[in-house]
Amino acid sequence: MSIIDLTSMGEPQSQLRKEINDRLSKLKDEISDYCFQCAKCTSGCEAHKLLELEPHKMVALLKRGLIDEMVNSDIIWTCMSCFKCRERCPQKVAPVEILFALKNLAVASGKQIPGKYTAFLQSILSIGAIQDVQEITTKDNKTKKRSDLGLPNASKPKDLAKFQASLMKIAVEKV
């Protein structure tokens, strides 16, 4: 098994995609009808000024069923997941959760995953953490390991084979 299987970049997974689509339909039916486009989400959005993300428009697009268009757009990957939109919406709509679902769908549809997400995923799969234990540099340029600082070994999965097998099930058995 490799990273390709887990993120389905090789072969788009129809079952996983169906499940995420169901999640989006549910969001569409239950949530987007409440949105009256007051744009309070966008006024507070951390990614708005810098990267032009407009959460209220994402809700409007979902309402119109333009899911593929959003999944194919880079804009969904500009969200900083600050959760201000979810916190402040007077109608309890959570644009940030819509964005998470859209990003999940993009991944399950075999779209290229941007940035270091693939490396993080690969690392979690092989050692249980997003990156391996680093040697760090102090202000006066000395290199230090965890053990140099008197820190115990970092906790990690005891039986990596079993741990990995379970993670693979999330992709293969589509939890």
Place this chain on the structure above:
Amino acid sequence: MKKKYALFTGCMMSTEQYSYELSVRESLPVLEIELVDLEGFSCCGEPMKSVNQLLMLYLSARNLAIAEKNALPIFAPCAMCHLALSECKHILENNKELKDRINGMLSAEDLNYTGSVDIVHTVDLLHDIVGLEEIKKHVKKPLTGLKFATHYGCHLIRPSEIGRPVNSENPLKMEEILRILGAEPVNYYPEKLDCCGGILQINLPESALTKTGQKLKAIQEYGFNGLVDVCPWCHRMYDAKQVKAGETVATKLEVPVFYLTQLLGLAFGIEKEKLGLDLNLSPVDKIVLKEASG
């Protein structure tokens, strides 16, 4: 009486943000908090929420199940981990079907999730569980005259719907703790609730640094003595990446950035090295010297 917690270090703190881990391990035992290291923990899953939300839920449930097996509450000093674990608990409380499916998979590692474990973060552990009066008893070197800005971190304060340790629009627990330590934190500044940009560092690092730079620049202009944070992702941006962040806003940034637990340790009279202060890359010496001579 001693209170016992399983220390959930998470990825960022245990692989590079050692000053947080050092200062947590040094300063909390002073307050009769016993930290237990458990084997078997993995990533909390939060950084993977954009890739596969179910993976996040599985990883969080798995970590909670390990604590459950050892009958210990979890202390997660990272705001991201704290949110992932709390959200997992919140979602599985209301979704028995998903809980059963996750338990089906957890059984392979001989684990079972019921949802009985309490989850705490540094701020509520200090403010609500230990309490300000108890902290005050241990202050030996008050941080007199220091005006600090605080940064709580988005994941610690929102979404309040699933239960967060501090108020979402006007968090003040860190200020109260700092005041007990003798410092003079400022309750409000316009950028207080702004994001550090940490998550964006994964796929849009330039924009992430701009977010970091903008907030630090404001803090520098207001004339604060330093910034205090409680999340390894935020601290990595404000401390380790401060010089680069300064380039994005064309400013030479010189803001000392501390973990709350480092200041706690300093006020308790613990040596600088034990609190990992030589690992902070921002100019923390500006303050430490002042503190020692004052």
